[in-house]
Amino acid sequence: MLMNYLLILLACLVGNQCSETANHPGHLKPFGSSGPYLQIENVNDLPTKIFFSNYVKPKRAVLMKNFVNQFPAFVKWNDQYLNDNSYKNPDYKVLLETSKKETRNQETVSLPLHDFLLIYNTSQLYMVSEVPPYIKKDVVLPQPLQCAQAPSVLEETIMWFSSGGTSSVTHTDDYENILCVFDGIKELVLVDYFKHKKAADMIIDQHKGAYSSMDVDKVDYEKFPLIKELEYYRFNLSAGDCLYIPYKWVHQVRSYGRNLAINFWFNYERIFGNDEFGQECSDNKLDLSKTLDTFTYGPVEDNFFYNFKIFIMRQVNLGNRKIDQWISLVLGEKELTDEKKELSIEMLNEMFSLMDFDGNGLLSDDEVIDLNENSIEHILGILNEVESIIYEDSEQNEDPEDEDELDESLDEENLREEL
Secondary structure: OHHHHHHHHHHHHHHOHHHHHHOOOOOOOOOOOOOOEEOOOEEOOOOHHHHHHHHHOOOOOEEEOOOOOOOHHHHHOOHHHHHHHHHOOOOOEEEEEOOOEOOOOOOEEEEEHHHHHHHHHHOOOEEEEEOOHHHHHHOEOOHHHOOOOHHHHEEEEEEEEEOOOOEOOOEOOOOEEEEEEEEEEEEEEEEOOOOOHHHHHHHOOEOOOOEOOOOOOOOOOOOOHHHHHOOEEEEEEEOOOEEEEOOOOEEEEEEEEEEEEEEEEEOHHHHOOOOOOOHHHHOOOOOOOOEHHHOOOOOOOOOHHHHHHHHHHHHHHOOOOOHHHHHHHHHOOOOOOHHHHHHHHHHHHHHHHHHOOOOOOOOOHHHHHOOOHHHHHHHHHHHHHHHHHHHHHHHHHOOHHHHHHHHHOOOHHHHHHHO
């Protein structure tokens, strides 16, 4: 991290980039306020097969107009209805953030929903919590996730409820996301991570939590100089609308008016190798009987080997099937001596051979599915060795105070966060 800032400072001094960024029309203004802007695609109908083939696989965002207007929640969820249902379930508490301008270190509190309803209009409290089980009967699974094996991808359904005036950090999600608004307006700023990877990696500087330390109301272009290269999607999401936000896309969200939304986080890799949908999923319509209370879903088990296999599946889904792509994925643009780069590449070739069972130089879905725990443990060992080489090569440039941080990054918990 220290080296990144030193390089930015050097670029400022040598290349006169600081004056250029300081004079940028977006400098010290809200994130995404200066453009340039791209047009978000809009649809009024989105069957499952089209959704996965045209948007999820290629990682393309899409705005779905009037997609939840028929949900019981869209009609029923006024304060009185929510209050009555909460009183019938007084022991169930929802999680509340204590500041409408998000910080990842803020305190949270838990209260019954009916207690939150008494004070949310006159406080900073903001509900960010799993949809309470007693009102899941009012929420229908969105049309694109309804057909055949699609419902099995569902991970979590988070309810966002406030009196408006909220502002998120700039961040990415660990999962694919369908965000649906039931009341109020949300303003979205999106950046295609895969189109602006270098700039996005600089912006998302807090790897644990996948968010940016920037002030979203006053973005410092001198601290984040590559931000000047970004193109944005900026638009409002109105009540009734849904938005598909692809995995890894950078986004920032603001809300206005009484604001109630649900995001449906889903894990595409849950149907890895079984992601082809039949013809019946080419024109499936919304089935109002498929409410959340009729499904069993939840986050994947907290098993590191399983989660690492999901990571490998995700990389293959993103097109990383050849050794050169894995070398680029792991080493990126890191500066290494020729000797250590050669050693790292040799080790990554060994790692790739553990996945490429038939030796044809191309990872297939079946090869990834067949990876067992022993193979994954061996792969992890190689990655740890490569990471040790990378850190060793940069150690001489690091502040001694950062040594503990470097050592910690190699343990299993931190590697999980990195993945």
